[in-house]
Amino acid sequence: MRCATTETAVVGAGVGGLTAALALRREGFSRVTVYERQAELPFEGYGIQISPNAAALLDGHVFAAAARPPYREIRRWRDDAVISRIDLQRYRTPYYTMRRGDLIAALASPVVLNAPVRSAADLDAEIVIGADGLNSALHGAIASDRPRDSGYVAYRAVVPAGLDRVVVWLGPGRHLVAYPIGGGVNVVAVVPDDGVALEDGFAEWHPAPRRLIALMNGSPSHLLRDRVPLPCWHEGKVVLIGDAAHPMLPFAAQGAVQAIEDAAALAPLLRHPDAFARFEAARRPRVERIFAMSRAGLQSYHLPDGSEQRRRDRELAAAPANALDWLYGVNS
Ligand SMILES: Cc1cc2nc3c(=O)[nH]c(=O)nc-3n(C[C@H](O)[C@H](O)[C@H](O)COP(=O)(O)OP(=O)(O)OC[C@H]3O[C@@H](n4cnc5c(N)ncnc54)[C@H](O)[C@@H]3O)c2cc1C
Structure with missing residues (x-):
C-alpha cells in the first residue's frame, strides 16, 4: 500500500527528476530523496x-x-x-x-550530490523514479538496449x-x-x-x-x-520518466518538456496500487506521437x-x- 510517508527515491537531478521531487512534495510525499551522480547540479548556460x-x-x-x-x-x-x-x-x-541553468536553479530542492546509482537494489526505497536521462542506469532494470x-x-x-x-x-x-x-x-x-x-x-x-x-x-x-521505444516504462518498484524512459531527438524541442509532463502526471497517481501502469497508460500515446514527430525531423528537416x-x-x-x-x- 503506497501512502504519503512512502520513501521515494528520485534518481537524477535533471529537469525531470527535480520536477518530480517538487510534484511529489506538493502531493504530500514528505520523504523524497533525489540522488545525482554529478558533484553539482547542471547549471549550464545553453538555452532551452x-x-x-x-x-x-x-x-x-x-x-x-x-x-x-x-x-x-x-x-x-x-x-x-x-x-x-x-x-x-x-x-x-x-x-x-x-x-537551462536558470530552469534547474528554479526547480532545485535538496539533492544528494556525488551519488551515482547503479540499480534500484542500491536504494532502500519503496518507489524508485528513474529520471537519469539518456544513459539511464535504471533503464537496465527494464531493457538491455543501447542509445x-x-x-x-x-x-x-x-x-x-x-x-x-x-x-x-x-x-x-x-x-x-x-x-x-x-x-x-x-x-x-x-x-x-x-x-x-x-x-x-x-x-x-x-x-x-x-x-x-x-x-x-x-x-x-x-x-x-x-532509443527504440521501450515496451514498458516500469518494473517492480522502478518507474522511468523523461529521457530515461523515452529519449527523443531534439527536433520538436520536447524532451525536457515531456519530462516535466511525466513528472506532473506521475506524482498524483503514486498512491494508487497500480500507479505505474496508470501513469504509462496516460502518457504513452502522447509521448509516442511526439517521439515519432521528433524522429521524422531527421528526414523532413x-x-x-x-x-x-x-x-x-x-x-x-x-x-x-x-x-x-x-x-x-x-x-x-
Ligand atoms: C541540442 C539539444 C537541444 C534540446 N533542446 C530542447 C528544448 O529546447 N526543449 C526541450 O524540452 N528539450 C530539449 N532537449 C532535450 C532535453 O535536453 C532532454 O530531453 C532533457 O534534458 C531530459 O531531461 P531528463 O531530466 O529526463 O534527463 P537529463 O536532463 O539527462 O537529466 C538526468 C540527470 O540524471 C543524472 N544521472 C545520470 N545517471 C545517473 C545515475 N546513475 N545516478 C544518479 N544520477 C544520474 C545526470 O547527471 C543528470 O543530471 C534538447 C536536447 C538537445 C541535445
Missing part, C-alpha cells in the same frame, strides 16, 4: 525552449528571467525567405526560452546577437535553430556527423544564418541519440532542394493556426 504545455505545469517564478518569443519562423537556408510563421502567443501560458546514434551532431553556443523570436532555417542535410535567452541568442546547429568543419557546411547559406554560425566559433558538438522539399514547404505554409494545439495547448 519550454512550450506552454509544460510551462503551465510549473510555477510562474521559474520563468522570471525567460524570454517570450512571439513566433517561430521556419526559413529557407538559401534566401532566408519565411516558409511559415507559427504564432506562439495563442495559448494562455507563454512559450518560454531561457538558460541509437542518429548520424547527426548538434553544436550549441550562446552568441552575442539580437533576436526576438525562434527561427529555424532548414537546408539540405543540416538545420539551424536560434532563439533569445537572457543576454544573447542560443544557437543550435544540427549537422551530419561527417567531420566537415561547421562553417564549411554552411558556406553556401544566406548571410543571416552564416553570421550566427561565425559567432559560434569553437563551440562543442555532441552526437544526437534516441534535411531534405535536399527539389520536389519533396517544395511539398514540405507548401505543407508547412498551409498549416492552420491551430495545427500544434494538440501539442502546446494541453493544460495551457
Whole structure:
C-alpha cells in the first residue's frame, strides 16, 4: 500500500527528476530523496525552449528571467525567405526560452550530490523514479538496449546577437535553430556527423544564418541519440520518466518538456496500487506521437532542394493556426 510517508527515491537531478521531487512534495510525499551522480547540479548556460504545455505545469517564478518569443519562423537556408510563421502567443501560458541553468536553479530542492546509482537494489526505497536521462542506469532494470546514434551532431553556443523570436532555417542535410535567452541568442546547429568543419557546411547559406554560425566559433558538438521505444516504462518498484524512459531527438524541442509532463502526471497517481501502469497508460500515446514527430525531423528537416522539399514547404505554409494545439495547448 503506497501512502504519503512512502520513501521515494528520485534518481537524477535533471529537469525531470527535480520536477518530480517538487510534484511529489506538493502531493504530500514528505520523504523524497533525489540522488545525482554529478558533484553539482547542471547549471549550464545553453538555452532551452519550454512550450506552454509544460510551462503551465510549473510555477510562474521559474520563468522570471525567460524570454517570450512571439513566433517561430521556419526559413529557407538559401534566401532566408519565411516558409511559415507559427504564432506562439495563442495559448494562455507563454512559450518560454531561457538558460537551462536558470530552469534547474528554479526547480532545485535538496539533492544528494556525488551519488551515482547503479540499480534500484542500491536504494532502500519503496518507489524508485528513474529520471537519469539518456544513459539511464535504471533503464537496465527494464531493457538491455543501447542509445541509437542518429548520424547527426548538434553544436550549441550562446552568441552575442539580437533576436526576438525562434527561427529555424532548414537546408539540405543540416538545420539551424536560434532563439533569445537572457543576454544573447542560443544557437543550435544540427549537422551530419561527417567531420566537415561547421562553417564549411554552411558556406553556401544566406548571410543571416552564416553570421550566427561565425559567432559560434569553437563551440562543442555532441552526437544526437534516441532509443527504440521501450515496451514498458516500469518494473517492480522502478518507474522511468523523461529521457530515461523515452529519449527523443531534439527536433520538436520536447524532451525536457515531456519530462516535466511525466513528472506532473506521475506524482498524483503514486498512491494508487497500480500507479505505474496508470501513469504509462496516460502518457504513452502522447509521448509516442511526439517521439515519432521528433524522429521524422531527421528526414523532413534535411531534405535536399527539389520536389519533396517544395511539398514540405507548401505543407508547412498551409498549416492552420491551430495545427500544434494538440501539442502546446494541453493544460495551457
Ligand atoms: C541540442 C539539444 C537541444 C534540446 N533542446 C530542447 C528544448 O529546447 N526543449 C526541450 O524540452 N528539450 C530539449 N532537449 C532535450 C532535453 O535536453 C532532454 O530531453 C532533457 O534534458 C531530459 O531531461 P531528463 O531530466 O529526463 O534527463 P537529463 O536532463 O539527462 O537529466 C538526468 C540527470 O540524471 C543524472 N544521472 C545520470 N545517471 C545517473 C545515475 N546513475 N545516478 C544518479 N544520477 C544520474 C545526470 O547527471 C543528470 O543530471 C534538447 C536536447 C538537445 C541535445
